[in-house]
Amino acid sequence: MILLAGLIIAIIGGAFVGIQNNFNSRVNEKAGTISATTLVLGLGCLASFIIGIFVEGTAMLNLENMKTWYWFGGLTGIGIVVCIVQSFKYLRPTYAMSIVLVSQLAIAILFDTQGWLGLEKLDLTPNKLIGALVIVAGILVFKFAGKSKELAKE
Numbered sequence: 001m002i003l004l005a006g007l008i009i010a011i012i013g014g015a016f017v018g019i020q021n022n023f024n025s026r027v028n029e030k031a032g033t034i035s036a037t038t039l040v041l042g043l044g045c046l047a048s049f050i051i052g053i054f055v056e057g058t059a060m061l062n063l064e065n066m067k068t069w070y071w072f073g074g075l076t077g078i079g080i081v082v083c084i085v086q087s088f089k090y091l092r093p094t095y096a097m098s099i100v101l102v103s104q105l106a107i108a109i110l111f112d113t114q115g116w117l118g119l120e121k122l123d124l125t126p127n128k129l130i131g132a133l134v135i136v137a138g139i140l141v142f143k144f145a146g147k148s149k150e151l152a153k154e
Helices: 002-031 033-061 068-073 076-090 093-114 126-144 147-153
Strands: none
Touching (some): 002 076, 093 126
């Protein structure tokens, strides 16, 4: 049951990322990258605060046991929004998101196998490595599958 809940939540989260990135790209076209980033993160902060107060009450403000460096996790959101919005400008959304997913997978594998940030250290088995490579191969097929037909027409 826990696995199913995790899968459903991950699927919904992925859908939100895809939808948000398309919205961010449209805002970027009209207002620019910094404006888009400010709008996205500002509204996200406001919404998170309101939802947090509603769901957790004032307990969400109890941060005394948090390590200082944890606070910098939110700053990565700036890099995420700026980089993805820019990649959408130069690449098609599907290709850009595919590359983002491969990058996320590579970093997740690195952090899992090294046990960084307090994660339980996991072994990188041949099956896990093959699975990651299949994802990369799928992206390459997606990107270059129609290229031979396009070149033949020219």
